[in-house]
Amino acid sequence: MSMSANINAAASAGPNQKAVSPEELLLKAPRERAFMTGSEAVAEAVRRAGIDMAIAYPITPQSESMHLTGDLFAQGYIKDYYRAENEFAVMAAVHGASLGGGRVFTATSGPGTLRAMEMFPVWAGSRQPIVCAFMCRGVALPPSIQPENIEMAFLLDTGMIMFHAENSQDFFDFILAGYAIAEQSEVHLPVGVFADGFFVTHTREVIMLPPDNIKLGEYNPDIAPIPPFDMEHAPMQMVRDPLLNKCNFVSYAASASWHQEVLAAAERARKHINKYMGGLIEVENPGADIMIIASGIAVSQSRDAIRTMAERDGITAGLIKVKSIRPFPAAEIAQATARASAIVIPEFNAGGWLAREVMGTIDNNSRVIAGPRVFGGMSLPGEVIIDVIKKAAR
Amino acid sequence: MKRSNLDIRMAGLGGQGVVTAAHILGTAVVATGKYAVVNPFFGAEKRLAPTESYVRISSEKIYDRGEVMYPNIVMVFDPQVITIGKSHTLPFHAGLKDGGLILVNSADPVIHDRDKAVLDNIKAKVVYVPATKLSVEFTGSDLSMNMTMLGALCGLDDTLVDLNAVMTAVEERFSGKTKIVASGTSAALDEAVKSKFEKMGAMIEKNRTAINKAYEYAKRC
Numbered sequence: 001m002s003m004s005a006n007i008n009a010a011a012s013a014g015p016n017q018k019a020v021s022p023e024e025l026l027l028k029a030p031r032e033r034a035f036m037t038g039s040e041a042v043a044e045a046v047r048r049a050g051i052d053m054a055i056a057y058p059i060t061p062q063s064e065s066m067h068l069t070g071d072l073f074a075q076g077y078i079k080d081y082y083r084a085e086n087e088f089a090v091m092a093a094v095h096g097a098s099l100g101g102g103r104v105f106t107a108t109s110g111p112g113t114l115r116a117m118e119m120f121p122v123w124a125g126s127r128q129p130i131v132c133a134f135m136c137r138g139v140a141l142p143p144s145i146q147p148e149n150i151e152m153a154f155l156l157d158t159g160m161i162m163f164h165a166e167n168s169q170d171f172f173d174f175i176l177a178g179y180a181i182a183e184q185s186e187v188h189l190p191v192g193v194f195a196d197g198f199f200v201t202h203t204r205e206v207i208m209l210p211p212d213n214i215k216l217g218e219y220n221p222d223i224a225p226i227p228p229f230d231m232e233h234a235p236m237q238m239v240r241d242p243l244l245n246k247c248n249f250v251s252y253a254a255s256a257s258w259h260q261e262v263l264a265a266a267e268r269a270r271k272h273i274n275k276y277m278g279g280l281i282e283v284e285n286p287g288a289d290i291m292i293i294a295s296g297i298a299v300s301q302s303r304d305a306i307r308t309m310a311e312r313d314g315i316t317a318g319l320i321k322v323k324s325i326r327p328f329p330a331a332e333i334a335q336a337t338a339r340a341s342a343i344v345i346p347e348f349n350a351g352g353w354l355a356r357e358v359m360g361t362i363d364n365n366s367r368v369i370a371g372p373r374v375f376g377g378m379s380l381p382g383e384v385i386i387d388v389i390k391k392a393a394r
Numbered sequence: 395m396k397r398s399n400l401d402i403r404m405a406g407l408g409g410q411g412v413v414t415a416a417h418i419l420g421t422a423v424v425a426t427g428k429y430a431v432v433n434p435f436f437g438a439e440k441r442l443a444p445t446e447s448y449v450r451i452s453s454e455k456i457y458d459r460g461e462v463m464y465p466n467i468v469m470v471f472d473p474q475v476i477t478i479g480k481s482h483t484l485p486f487h488a489g490l491k492d493g494g495l496i497l498v499n500s501a502d503p504v505i506h507d508r509d510k511a512v513l514d515n516i517k518a519k520v521v522y523v524p525a526t527k528l529s530v531e532f533t534g535s536d537l538s539m540n541m542t543m544l545g546a547l548c549g550l551d552d553t554l555v556d557l558n559a560v561m562t563a564v565e566e567r568f569s570g571k572t573k574i575v576a577s578g579t580s581a582a583l584d585e586a587v588k589s590k591f592e593k594m595g596a597m598i599e600k601n602r603t604a605i606n607k608a609y610e611y612a613k614r615c
Contacts (some may be wrong), residue, residue: 035424060439145437145461199459203433204420297459304457311397379460 015076019050019217022180026173026276029210038200041168041207042107043068045175046078049131053080053100060145061197062109063137069105076226078105087112087193090323091119098128101221101228103179106130109197110137113151124159124262128223130190133174136296136348137197139377146377147196147371149287149296152325155192155351159262161269161278162325164295165195169207176201177276180214185223187269189262189296194325196297196348198377215218219226266327273324280329281320284337288318290389291340293333293358295322298380305382309389317344317389322354330361342392343368350375401462402449402553404543405481406471409441414449415471416566422559425453431456435482444475446482453553464489467551470498471525472589473542477504485509492516497547499539500523521550521615528608535548538604545605550614557609561602568598 020029025048026118036044042065046054054073055064073081079102084090087313108116113134123130137149138144155162163178165171171193178191195201221228273280284306292302299321309315320336322329345368345371346357355370360369372381372388399446402419406412413434434447448462461483465571468490476498483489483603487496487509496513498504501524503512513520525542529535532542548557 035421035430125453146435198435203431203459204417205431205456206424206429300457300459307457379463381460381463382458 004289013017015045017050017213018306019326021217021277022176025210025214025216026176027282029214031208031210032162033148033206033366034209035204036168037062037064037193037202037204038135038165038171039202040068041172042175042201043072044209044212045172046105046210047072048104048210049105049176049217050103050181050218051078051105052219053097054078054095054096054105055081055093056083056106057085057087057108057112057394058083058340059109059112060086061111061137061201062107062133062372063102064201065107065133065135069107077156087116088119091123093115094132095119095123095126095128097264098123098130099228101219103219104130105132107133107135109135109147110139110148110151112375113138114154117154119139120155120158120160120190120192125258127188127262127265128190129179129188129219129224131178131182132190132192133171133175134192134194134317135197135201136194140376142312142376143199144377147199147348148338148375148377149194149347150195150349150351150353152194153349154186156326156353159189159259159266160326161187161189161191161266161388163191163193163323164325165193165319166296166299167200167207168203168244170210172207173202174277175322176216177273179219180276181269181272183219183223183248184269184272187265187272188223188225189269194296199297199379239340270327271279275328279332280324280327281322281332281336283320284320286336287314287339288346289340290315290342291320291337292344292346292385292389292390293322293337293354294346294350295325298348300382301382302346304319305385305389308382309386313386313390315389315393325354325357328357329362331359337362337367341367342389344385344388344392345370346380346388347371347375348375348380349371397455399456400451400467401465402451402467402469403465403483404447404469404471405451405463405475405483406435406485406540407441407474407480408439408445409444410441410471411537412445412471414446414567415469415544416449416559417448417484417539418563419547419555420604421563421566422555423449425559425562426556428452428600429454429456431459433459435461436605444480444482462490465494467489467495467497467547469543469547470496470500471540473498473500473504476506476509482535485512487513487518490516490518494518494614496520497543497550498522500525521546521612522606523612525608532604532607533600535600536595538601538611541601541604545608546612546615548605549609550615557605558561564605565598568594576603582607
């Protein structure tokens with residue numbers, strides 16, 4: 001526990017912030033209007049998150065957030081910060097800092113996510129409550145730094161909890177809620193908070209912020225399912241011992257049951273997501289004959305389409321905003337689409353991973369129109385969604 | 395009351411302050427109680443590479459994000475956007491709404507006859523303002539060209555935003571009270587701009603002068 005003792009000593013040098021509960025910070029504290037970008041909103045979340053250590057490696061559109069996080073370190077809001085040699089090194093190092101008992105933060109984007117890929121299932125497997133912001137961008141050639149969230153498809157089965165922010169407000173709230181949820185004893189998993197690059201990170205809009213003289217109370221690593229850096233407990237014990245190689249029945253059973261436990265821990269996050277984020281989904285115009293299902297910035301574009309259609313065409317469409325991708329709100333979506341005759345799923349990626357997720361969990365899949373989709377950094381105007389809905393309505 | 399929307403597309407080159415101009419305009423609009431959403435569009439952060447920024451203004455909450463495809467106003471910060479197509483949007487007037495406004499930073503006309511015919515057809519108003527020349531004239535530097543463009547825009551459309559709110563937004567932007575990071579490169583650029591103007595106070599004053607003078611210039615257009 002020497003690291004956490006050092007951390008406590010350093011804390012007294014920082015700005016004077018009162019430690020409060022997640023309920024106070026997220027749900028009760030009065031909020032004030034601010035006009036800022038998604039990147040700046042991330043920094044405002046970090047400012048209030050009581051971070052022990054942040055480690056950075058720049059990649060657009062993530063760079064501004066970690067640049068501003070570095071400024072927060074300089075101002076004393078974060079106890080330690082450095083720039084690592086690449087994204088894999090960042091993700092490995094925050095894992096180490098988390099194993100040591102610290103509350104950690106980092107962020108990445110697109111190709112950086114892919115470069116660090118090996119570490120994400122490792123975070124989940126060692127049950128570390130790391131919160132990482134993913135500013136999604138294109139990953140294929142020709143390159144794009146604009147929004148495209150195909151990297152989320154690659155992370156669906158890493159064991160990590162995944163939230164998808166619609167806008168800067170969500171990005172701020174979900175990062176702080178991420179810590180509150182990740183640090184529950186019965187959950188204790190990494191949380192990825194995803195936002196579509198540029199259309200959130202670089203977009204300036206009004207958001208509501210709690211005061212900056214309060215922050216999340218200190219993380220207590222003793223509540224973790226694995227005591228900090230204790231080599232006598234699984235899975236660290238398995239890293240040390242030949243058990244890792246499943247050389248006998250006990251190690252085989254331990255390995256299999258541990259993987260089940262990681263999945264079960266994500267299921268146990270549901271009630272905490274309901275508490276801190278107001279549910280895994282949000283529904284607008286429930287019971288409408290045509291329902292849109294969307295996550296991230298596609299939600300905003302769908303809201304724009306729904307408003308235009310209502311004003312101009314007199315057509316009412318409903319909207320299911322999916323906030324939690326892992327755990328996936330299968331029951332909630334099945335219930336909210338029970339009466340729909342058509343389900344439209346607009347996405348900012350070529351693969352259509354959200355459509356696949358939905359089609360894998362609801363009845364009567366012929367109702368699903370898996371699109372429209374844009375990728376490679378394109379915008380998705382509301383009119384494009386309206387075209388698809390009108391065809392469905394015919 | 396019917397929802398009123400105004401969408402602006404600003405096209406220019408990296409380093410000219412296209413992103414900052416949009417941020418200042420958006421800040422001023424929000425300060426006066428309307429809704430605004432501002433976002434930029436650029437590739438690799440290179441000086442003189444095509445850069446666009448977008449300002450959406452509305453009486454109600456704005457959901458739409460990304461490129462403004464159907465603008466009411468197009469601002470061209472550099473003639474190269476038009477003459478050699480150094481732009482994310484081609485042609486530069488693509489999607490301009492009927493009766494829209496085009497403001498070009500140039501002393502001389504640069505729009506080709508073919509485009510002129512298209513713009514006449516949709517009854518667009520085209521205004522040339524020598525914004526770089528005005529910036530040099532009023533502040534001794536071309537670095538305030540984005541401010542003279544902003545001032546000229548306000549002069550051409552008085553209903554857009556209260557000029558005093560723009561002045562306050564300029565102060566907020568450059569006084570360090572609210573830190574705006576347009577991009578990783580622009581953070582470094584800020585330092586260069588600071589040394590160029592020596593003192594922040596002088597810089598804010600010069601930018602305000604640039605806006606005011608360009609405002610008056612545009613009023614006479």
